[in-house]
Amino acid sequence: MEPDSNGYRSSYRRLATLVVVLSLALVPLSGLGAAQQASAAGNQSYVAVQGEECTPITAFSDNESAIEYYDYRLPENFSDNPYVNATGTSFSSEGTTDLQAPNTSNVFLYTDTANDSAYLVFVHGAVDNESADGGVATFNVTGLPEDGNWTVRDDDYDANTSTDNWTVTNTTSTVDWDWDEEATDGGVYSGIDNDTNVTIEPAFNEDAEMYGSADGVVESWQVLSNDSDNVTRTDLELNETLQISAGTCDDVDADDTDTDTDDTDTDTDDTDDTDTDTDEPATVNFEDQESDGTTVTVDNVTVPEDGYVAIHNDSLLDGDAVGSVIGVSEYLEAGTYDNLTVELFDVPGAEFDESELTENGTLIAMPHEETTGDESYDFVSSNGTDDGPYTDGGEAVTDDADITVGNDTDENETDETAAVTFDDQETDGTSVTVQNVTVPEDGHVAIHNDTLLDGDAVGSVIGVSEYLEAGDYEDIEVELFDVPGAEFDESELTESATLIAMPHEETTDDESYDFVSSNGTDDGPYTDGGEAVTDDADVTVVNDTDENETETPADDTPTDTPEDDTPTDTPADDTPTDTPADDTPTDTPADDTSTDTPADDTPTDTPADDTPVDDGTPTDTPADDTPTDTPADDTPADDTPTDTPADDTPTDTPADDTPTDDGTPTDTPADDTPTDTPADDTPADDTPTDTPADDTPEDDDEATPTDDGGTASPAGTAGE
Structure with missing residues (x-):
């Protein structure tokens, strides 16, 4: 069987449509196959049975495949669709136009004479027929051949305009069709042979799943037969089940006689009777509940005859009556039962990949009758033929319940619940x-990391604490990326993120965290009100590099900049030292001695100060320094204004003459000139006033009246 390939299948929950899926076991027409022939499928006799009406049908035939015969057309961009015969824009069958009728649904058989294979064909509507208004239909089809498949699905293509729903499982298919005016829908199923016994449960118009999506109304449902190349159309009831089977109507009559006999015996001997619509119908009450995943409890069930109560999952709502059975009770004698426990995933004839429920969901309780007398539930192993469900008014007796799956952690929802506080914080990532x-x-x-928010409960675990005995704990340090059963590509957080703290219970008593290694089965989270107890925190990753970034070299930079040293050596600093007040005491022998030391010359004899020394000009180039030390400069500078015997004695010593001849830095005209007037003391000494022209008159004028110690005149003389 092919798998379901339609991505647009909607949820189908109409329990009323289950009757055809389930009635296969209730009213089987096993006699229809009694007249099996050894002839090939193309020569096999078939009948269509609805209610008490039996109609022989003969297949239409041609020397071409079913795909070619149906001739489903789609535009070129769907040319890779496996059901398409040729490109076209009709989205319809263009090979069955002679059989189509407006506002009518047809069912018939087709035989490919090239390989002598037979097919079951459905065609709804009429292509390019102005009287065709479109429509909707839902068919539940059961008893399909296991080795067959849907050779054509009209419409089933990959686009959002494809609204048909195809649910295909094993021998059962549920199809929701929706076709527009002047168009068709339908399908072709292969594998029809002399064992065929197919049941079709129709739902048209307002009973169809897609009611309201098309404007038209289906007015007629017909079964077609090829009689001597003439089409025989038999009208069917729109709301009654139809069976297509190999055999003849005589076989059906014989089977009806046997059935009547069985019914009589049943009424007399209280033996098996599939029709359980008796004075005391079956009932079931199945309430919402919590489960540990291994069992559920049916609150109340009544079985008029011996039987069972089966538990189906919600695939039953998609038409899978057999595959949906996940649990069944023990054999029940006729009677009423309260609080009946049903074990899950232990069903005769069924195989399961799981042993317990792991997720919350809807389950359906359904009473089944014991029809074979072996006190064993054979519904699954017989593929729905034996031990079918009880019905009431033609519908299976059911009740559904929302099941909440919990484990031992649910018991922690007691007076003392789990709690956790996880505050925003910084971390080194470990x-x-x-x-x-x-x-x-x-x-x-x-x-957990934030993939927990996407539903990854197991893979989101990146850290776990040590084993904690019951109690309250504060400031629990949890190491990251060291979790039993988990593998990580990293050893620490490298980026800031949101993390979630979640208390987990020790459920295996091994004092080891097994949640990851058991894929979430063991050591699950504590819950409160059905939800896991959690708290999240924004975690900021900080490493040594981040901390060192606070001690930038910017602190040292300003203290060592040349700017600090520069102002200490500016001419402005040196200038005040040459004020007349300073000069006066420096002429004493004591002052000359100290001011002529190299230490004094260094700060005050800046290039700006030295420049004017030779000429009496404050800004002469360093070349002027050379003549200031010549004997010619020393002699007049020292002798003329200041060479009193007292002054000569200390200043003419060889020690004094060697560096600067009598205190050059303090007694030079360069020092005296700018300090006598405030204008000269300004830092602008060098630029506007230190031209030779300025120095010459100013030195001559100032030498006479000022108290410079008489140094102006000799300097002027030397300059001249």
Whole structure:
């Protein structure tokens, strides 16, 4: 069988449509196959049975495949669709136009004489017929050949305009069709042979799943037969089940006689009777509940005859009556039962990939009758033929319940619930701190990353605490990326992120965190009100590099900049030292001695100061320094204004003459000239006033009246 390939299938929950899926076991027409022939499928006799009406049908035939015969057309961009015969824009069958009728649904058989194979064909509507208004239909088809498949699906193509729903499982298919005016829908199923016994449960117009999506109304449902190349059309009831089977109507009559006999015996001997619509119908009450995943409890069930109560999952709503059975009770004698426990995933004839429910969901309780007398539930192993469900008014007796799956952690929802506090924090990436956690029973506190929010409960675990006995804990440090059963590509957080703290219970009593290694089965989270107890925190990753960034070299930079040293050596600093007040005491022998030391010359004899020394001009180039030390400069400078015997004695010593001849830095005209007037003391000494022209008159004028110590005149003389 092919799998369901339609991505647009909607949820189909009409329990009323289950009757055809389930009635296969209730009213089987096993006699229809009694007259099996050894002839090929193309020569096989078939009948269509609805209610008490039986219609022989003969297949239409041609020397071409079913795909070519149906001739389903789609535009060129769907040319790779496996059901298309040729490109076209009709989205319809163009090979069955002679059989189509407006506002009518047809069912018939087709035989490919080239390989002598037979097919079951459905065609709704009429292409390019102005009287065709479109329509909707839902068919539940059961008993399909296991080695067959849907050779054509009209319409089933990959686009959002494809609204048909195809649900295909094993021998059962549920199809929702929706076709527009002057168009068709339908399908072709292969594998029809002399064992065929197909049941079709129709739902048209307002009873169809897609009612309202098309404007038209289906007015007629017909079964077609090829009689001597003439089409025989038999009208069917729109709301009654139809069976297509190999055999003849005589076989049906014989089977009806046998059935009547069986019914009589049943009424007399209280033996098996598939028609359980008796004075005391079956009932079931199945309430919403919590489960550990291995069992559920049916609150009340009544079986008029011996039987069982089966538990189906919600695939039953998609038409899978057999595959949906996931649990069944023990054999029940006729009677009423309360609080009946049904074990899950232990059904005779069924195989399961799981042993318990792991997710919440809707389950359906359904009473089944014991029809074979072996006190064993054979519904699954017989593929729905035996031990079918009880019905009431033609519909299966059912009740559904929402099942909440929990494990031992649900027991922690007691007076003392688990709690956790996880505050925003900084981390070096290797661990985090949970501020507070309460575990009512022994357990752990796990750290999940934000993939938990996407539903990845197991893969999101990136850290777990040590084993915690029941109690309250504060400031629990949890190491990251060291989780039993987990593998990581990293060893620490490298980026800031949101993490989630979650208390987990120790459910296996091994004091080891097994949640990851058991894929979420063991050591699950504590819950409160059905939800896991959690708290999240924004975790900022900080490493040594981040901390060092606070001690930038910017602190040292300003203290060592040349700017600090520069102002200390500016001419402005040196200038004040040459004020007349300073000069006066420096002429004493004591002052000359100290001011002529190299230490004094260094700060005051800046290039700006030295420049004017030779000429009496404050800004002469360093070349002027050379003549200031010549004997010619020393002699007049020292002798003329200041060479009193007292002054000569200390200043003419060889020690004094060697560096600067009598205190050059303090007694030079360069020092005296700018300090006598405030204008000269300004830092602009060098630029506007230090031209030779300025120095010459100013030195001559100032030498006489000022108290410079008489140095102006000799300097002027030397300059001249």
